[in-house]
Amino acid sequence: MAAGHRAIVRDRMFLRQVPRPRVFRDRSNPLEDLREEEIFARYRFRPDTIYFIVDLCQAAARDTGRCFAIPLVLCVLSYLRFLATGAFQLTVGDTVNLSQPTVSSLPPGFPNVVGVIDCTHVSIKKPSANPEDYIGRKGIPTINVQAVCDASYRITSAVVMWPGRTHDARIWRQCALRRRFEDGDMHGFLLADSGYACTRYMLTPYMNPVREAQARYNGALCRTRVTVEQTFGILKQRFQVLRRKLNCYPERACMHIRNCITLHNLGIDRRDIVAVDPIDPNDNPHYHRVDVGDNMDGRAAREYVTRMYFER
Known part of the structure; x- marks a missing residue:
């Protein structure tokens, strides 16, 4: 019994040491892949408004000296999708190919x-x-x-x-x-x-x-x-x-x-x-x-x- 338990522990330790293959997600820009009506249905804004929001966020990032490892447009789309649907973060992340931990950290008649x-x-x-x-x-x-x-x-x-x-x-x-x-x-x-x-x-x-x-x-x-x-x-x-x-x-x-x-x-x-x-x-x-x-x-x-x- 003790020998079997030691074997299980040894196998688990070995598995922990084996590096997991890194998954690279396709982070293409949905604004370039979808029609305007599809974009509005998903994010509740037209593409030019979304780019306007991205520009505002980019300006704010420059003012604070913050940089983004993930393209800012995907950060904005992820947050807009969350607000537009109220969906769980995992579902929201899947729509723009981001992981759940990444998403959770994203930011007549009256007068006068x-x-x-x-x-x-x-x-x-x-x-x-x-x-x-x-x-x-x-x-x-x-x-x-x-x-x-x-x-x-x-x-x-x-x-x-x-x-x-x-x-x-x-x-x-x-x-x-x-x-x-x-x-x-x-x-x-x-x-x-x-x-x-x-x-x-x-x-x-x-x-x-x-x-x-x-x-x-x-x-x-x-x-x-x-x-x-x-x-x-x-x-x-x-x-x-x-x-x-x-x-x-x-x-x-x-x-x-x-x-x-x-x-x-x-x-x-x-x-x-x-x-x-x-x-x-x-x-x-x-x-x-x-x-x-x-x-x-x-x-x-x-x-x-x-x-x-x-x-x-």
């Missing part, structure tokens, strides 16, 4: 409206620290992402750090953009649903409209505010990882979400657009039956806009 605000939830891996803080409305761990968008679906402000259990109104109370409005550095109106307090710069719906003008105001607000829902739809249609689940803990998940928002804006700026189905605002009023503390200045501002623009 400046934006539309809302929050959306992104599912994440259940954290080990304070997991109950991350359980959102659907009973799963999420990051609650606040975003402000403009009429072109560009995200002009985003807060990506709060656990899913955090109420939308609290995120707004703590964010830097609110302080800019309060200090007078920002002018105009934000449009929001009733999950936010109505203030002198943030217009929300009437919970119980009693006049026809108030009903018209609510209808116009819903038709305009649907822009932010469409923005989230475009964002998550391009980056399926946000629609499914980011299988990582909060800090890294927030990094991926911020990267998705940056790339989303780049796509909007370059008119590299992802089509989504239109949203019917009448099916999506977003009234939250909670008291979030409307103030007198807010109610006065809302009533002024109603009388000036929706009275007949």
Whole structure:
């Protein structure tokens, strides 16, 4: 028995000493091998936009003195594929012929409206620290992402750090953009649903409209505010990882979400657009039956806009 055990150990030690043949992967550039529609289907951007992203990364690499053993275009494609599909890293790596360890290390109607605000939830891996803080409305761990968008679906402000259990109104109370409005550095109106307090710069719906003008105001607000829902739809249609689940803990998940928002804006700026189905605002009023503390200045501002623009 002892002799047999020694023989097994000896054989294993011998096998460890035998050099394994090195596998050289074909790292050809998929952008040169695929048609444009195939590239867009895989990476959610057209080739010229992808090369633009590569150039940005190349400039950043020069600034930091960083070099890449792997062609930078393959690094970018690997990350875009991950964001586009939410697939496991091994699957993502296979699409551009990289190993799993390599992939895991890769990096109408309203006056003076400046934006539309809302929050959306992104599912994440259940954290080990304070997991109950991350359980959102659907009973799963999420990051609650606040975003402000403009009429072109560009995200002009985003807060990506709060656990899913955090109420939308609290995120707004703590964010830097609110302080800019309060200090007078920002002018105009934000449009929001009733999950936010109505203030002198943030217009929300009437919970119980009693006049026809108030009903018209609510209808116009819903038709305009649907822009932010469409923005989230475009964002998550391009980056399926946000629609499914980011299988990582909060800090890294927030990094991926911020990267998705940056790339989303780049796509909007370059008119590299992802089509989504239109949203019917009448099916999506977003009234939250909670008291979030409307103030007198807010109610006065809302009533002024109603009388000036929706009275007949």
